[in-house]
Amino acid sequence: MTATPSSLGDGTGTGAHTGTVTTAVPARLDRLPWSRWHWMIVIGLGTVWILDGLEVTIVGNVAGRLAEDGSGLDITAEQVTGVAAALYVAGACSGALFFGWLTDRYGRKKLFMVTLVVYLAATALTALSMESWWFFLFRFLTGFGIGGEYAAINSAIDELIPSLYRGRVDLIINGSYWLGAIGGALLSIVMLDTDIFPKDLGWRLSFALGVVLGLVILLVRRHVPESPRWQFIHGHSEAAEKLVDSVEREIEAEKGAELPPPAGEITIHQRKSIGFGIIAKTVFARYPRRAVLGLSLFIGQAFLYNAITFGFGTILITFFDVPTGSTGYYFAVIAAGNFLGPLLLGRLFDTVGRRIMITSTYLLSGLLLFGTAWLFGRGSLTATTLTACWCVVLFFASTGASSAYLTVSEIFPMETRAMAIAFFYALGTAAGGIAGPLVFADLTASGVPGDTVLAFQIGAALMCAAGVVAAFFAVNAERRSLEDIAEPLSALRADESAGVAERG
Template sequence: MTASPQSPRPSRSSPTSAAQEPGNTVTTAVPARLDRLPWSRWHWMIVIGLGTVWILDGLEVTTVGNIASRLSEDGSGLTITSAQVTGVAAALYVAGACAGALFFGRLTDKYGRKKLFMVTLAVYLGATALTALSFDAWWFFLFRFLTGFGIGGEYAAINSAIDELIPSKYRGRVDLIINGSYWLGAIGGSLLSVLMLNTSIFPKDLGWRLTFALGVVLGLVILLVRRHVPESPRWQFIHGHGEAAERLVSSVEREIEEEKGERLPPPDREITIHQRKSIGFGLIAKTVFREYPKRSVLGLSLFIGQAFLYNAITFGFGAILTTFFDVPSGSTGYYFAVIAAGNFLGPLFLGKLFDTVGRRIMISSTYLLSGVLLFATAWLFGRGSLSATTLTACWCVVLFFASAGASSAYLTVSEIFPMETRAMAIAFFYAIGTAAGGISGPLIFADLTESGVVGDTVLAFQIGAGLMCAAGLVAAALAVNAERRSLEDIATPLSAASE
């Protein structure tokens, strides 16, 4: 928890005395002060408070995928087919996430990061709890949509807050690892589904409900931790809360100096901005698409590629195992836990390279490598050369690289557009890219992967691989060298005063 903001040290920036009122011009060193901070307990608090919700998302999506076969069985308490769970319900979850990202993304830029990442988590918790009470297919579908609605808002609010609070030296690796922590939840969801689907422990109509209930309990714990995560000082000084930003950053500096036992170096730059309450949607759209067209193409390419790969193919992995390799439905969780581990290890081990080797090389190479390896997996699968175990091993290698690439999509769109558009940019590119791959994908590939025809599943693999390779080529040409640079250097704030 941060130190008390009372009686801060004299400010290291020079805000005007009227910094509380939007419309005034203020000169501040807040961005430079945040970027030159060493890693500390305060930063760990940010990571834990904001990043843990990705674990919940992974738990949520993986659990539903693994319990699909159980929900479709007689005695589950629902009249629903496996294809409806992995197809319709998955598409509705993603549609809800897209709608939530757009709805809450706009509010996040207008009302602040902290308010919205508390609200979105509350929406998620409520919808998850009501999913556990499902008594008919329509109820299950409705609250899968609303659960996604909350998660979509989380993506916009949290990614913008993370990038604005983490020093530029560490921003790439931290963003990738936090987004990659989704797969820790996926591991938990996979193993949990094995336990919950064991009818010798839980009845068919109870185990899957308790799984959702556990997600609610974990979410409540995260909600308690998240209360201590502060508002973004970058958002504060632009939106007329300059003095609050100064107090917050001063208290953090004092806390870190006490922890490290030495004085911090002075900031090396200042920025002058015109404070304003909000930015109109028209100006946001104009800025993103007219001022940064190449960056817009980059963002869309990265999101569409990773969305097809993950939402359309990996979430049908359980169906592939049961259809082609006769793996019992209660055992698919073991296999998914293995590929989920590969997904998490990718950002964990490769994340630092995005800050050292650089964004362009790492983004393009992770997309291209995962695409080429998936083409090879499709070829082996089509020849009948793979077993359930070796297919899982191939997916582990593919997703080691794909996960780092997919996480970098969120990093990219959250740092290459101006501060005032950040949450909305994340929301827009997530919504468009995910709608293309995450809504149409499950609907298309649910039939392909469950048809029992090898060629259909090979085609599913090849489409995902092709889109990842295409995105990698776009990144090689258009990716921005944002490593170790201040957000304000990468994209000048719209509120910045002219020189």
């Protein structure tokens, strides 16, 4: 590494020094073989989605119990699924934008620790709710923490995982939400059994269990390092070099062989932060096609999931007379289909390619949902066969939805990555969690098959539209360095680098 330091420092008092630096850190990280160090990153950062799926599913399943006399909380089921759900979504959108900005400014590690603490504290305090306003407040703060997690975690994962494995790892981690959903569905069956736990205790213990699991993740996460990519751009180039040196020594000792030389270097002018104006200009003016792609992917998957999963229990109860206490079993089955998609198809995003896989998963899920809507409208389905159809649809849809997070986390420059993730996540979450229920709630609860068919068709049409956009606008990012996919805003051109070398 060579550097031309600035005499001004970075002005933060944090020991960072801005200047011009030439480094091979990105290439050194991308040529690493898979190792125990990478597993530590996956466990420390990725497993939080399991907690998210666990909690969201629990809240949906305990809504009826909370509304019963003796639950310890004066609240209605409609308030849980309406007001509390909307506040959770509002918190997630707000947290994504707020913590996303802080993540790009102050680093990945600080923020993925802070957001997890916020999430866990709010979840614990939700379990202690005695009044409805308390429950609403901490549902908002829980969403605030989890929204921040999406920005901090996805940016850190993509910057630490080698380019050869980045697609499959990112998809599987985002898809692991559904492992938590399976656990939440099955856990709620036990926790809501009044032969085991009193009415006012079981639902509280469900939240408490999530807190315990989160504390274990927090202990592991302490060992996950800051992103060296963030470090060398923000004036901590020496720390970045030392970190990568230590990782290389650890992996060479594990593999018993020397690592190959890195493929190249990059020269950047370090800067401590990037303003909102530059971020917006970069995302929408410099990369307008990529911005349209991100919006399409997020909105498409958000509406599909609202068309299917958020009205899932209501559809089973209304049209197939499935008992309320049994819907958890059906949900666990479709949640399994959701997880298997990214798990089994994720590798193809790194081999077959992003454009083909994103396009095909979106189009297939949309077309299959159109087919399911047709069968449902004809009255050809039972609760079991409808669940089977949903499993197939969501096998592809979940893979596509996970690829939306992968896409926006790798197609924009390093300095804007967390904010880009936050923006598209917030917009997609708002569309799915606010506009979606307004569109689909009455349709799926009306008891009229044609209304539910229309809900399915809306979700299917938006997924197909997003698939068409991906066919034209998706970026072939497989096996490419992040810096090659989107050059950092701080990067110097070859002629500028030569000028710096002459002056140095």
